[in-house]
Amino acid sequence: MTASFKTLPEPHTRPGSGHLQDWALGPLPLIEQGAQRARLGGGDLFRLRLGGPAVVGFSPAWNRRVLTDLTTFVSRGSFSAVVPYLAGGVILTDAPEHAARRQRLNPGFGRVSVERLRERMRQARTPVPRQPFDALPWADETVRRQLNAAYFSGDFDDTLLAAFLAPLRRPFPVPALPRPLLFRRVEQEIRRLAERRLVEGGDDLLSSLAPLPGGLTETRISLAAAHDTTTHALAYALWALANRPEFQAADTHPAVLKEVLRLYPPGWMGSRRLSRAVEWRGTELPRGTLALYSPYLTGRDPALWARPLDFRPERWEKPPPAWAYLPFGGGERTCLGLHLAQTLILDVLAETPPLRARWGNDEPHPGVTLGPRGPLVVERR
Known part of the structure; x- marks a missing residue:
């Protein structure tokens, strides 16, 4: 017999607002509590009361279904x-149009094109x-300058x-x-x-994108999507290396970045x-349900990761469980950038001198993207 989604476990609710207040003020404790209650019941899905039907799943199986069943x-x-x-572009384009639109965009963001932009971005980075x-804020500035170099050869007005x-x-x-x-x-x-x-032609990202429809x-949109995500990942990686100098070597940086993106x-x-x-x-989920998946919850799931809250780059000596590591999404909708x-x-990590952590607050602070609450004060060793 199929159960109603209303029978799913859920976090504690507040009278009159359901989960809306906690979603606005403290979504991470909210979803952590929901996941814990789901696990206690042997499930991988919980309900949120956000003014309409909404569910959050966190298992690899759920992630795979959400990211591959595009219709x-x-x-x-x-x-x-x-x-x-x-709100627009390939981000909000659904199947079957998505695949063709994505295919037109892929060449500009592929490995060959990025390699061509690499030296230009290096020259644009902010000195340490x-x-x-x-x-x-240092990561914010250097990412902005390097994206300006990659997209516009540095020609875009930096103040704007x-x-x-x-x-x-x-x-x-x-x-x-709105900001019209x-x-x-x-x-x-x-x-x-x-x-x-x-x-005149050119070899930056705008030169690749300008001739395409839309x-x-x-x-x-891709510029906006790239900036804060990259800024926050870079800031966390710098902080991690400042606290764990034993990982300050080019051959360990990929594992450090993966561990940052997992946590x-x-x-x-x-x-x-x-x-x-x-x-x-x-459980039957009705049409129109807001279906959420959380790389944050999956990346910290004790059923998938040994000592999941510990920062352990060495865990990346082995591949992760399939569909358990999704900082860039997955499937056809894997992040374009x-x-x-x-x-x-x-490249920034490789060229940054060894740092020492002075003081800071690395508590994750969720908004459009997840970043450190800050500040993260570091200095050269």
């Missing part, structure tokens, strides 16, 4: 749709200060770019507020630079909408 778990109506920075500094990206680092509802004048200025600047590329929109995935929660009713392990972000971060 049932659709992006239209997901959380991305309410954030103007992410001689005095103690906060790794979080900083103003455009700044709201993404603020708590909700700030990133969801700012967006218009950014789009005009992208269009101006794109017209130059179409006439390419300028994809430029703006602190910038994309801490992914969302889809159900286009039809689905049965999941004896995966190679770009990894190359940028690993």
